[in-house]
Amino acid sequence: MAAEDAPVPEPAAGTGHHDPYVVRVTGDMDLDHAGELRQTLAAALAQAPEGAEIIVDLRNSSFCDSAGLNTLLDARRQAARTGQVLRLAAPSHQLLRLLELTGSSGSFPLDATVPG
Secondary structure, eight states, X not given: OOGGGSOOOEEEOXXXXXXXXXXXXXXXXXXXXXXXXXXXXXXXXXXXXXXXXEEEEEEEOOOBXXXXXHHHHHHHHHHHHTTOEEEEESOOHHHHHHHHHTTOTTSSOEESSOOO
């Protein structure tokens, strides 16, 4: 896998208190990249105020394995502790199927497109 294919999550802080924080993910969310995704999601959760929405922009990510899913579920649990909401935006059909197969489909608010 070329370096440019690796996920490059980028937390983008909103400009106002109620603006969502966006984490853009490119490439695969798999065992090889779960650590980087975990660090980026943790940074976004730390930067976002209590009660904020963190949107995970998945437009440019087409694959997620169990390591990627566990990373998202861990981040969702961390967000819930501070009243934050972790939303998945534009998930791939493969990720939607993985959520369904694992019984995790109700764990995240899902948006067909990236808001805003």
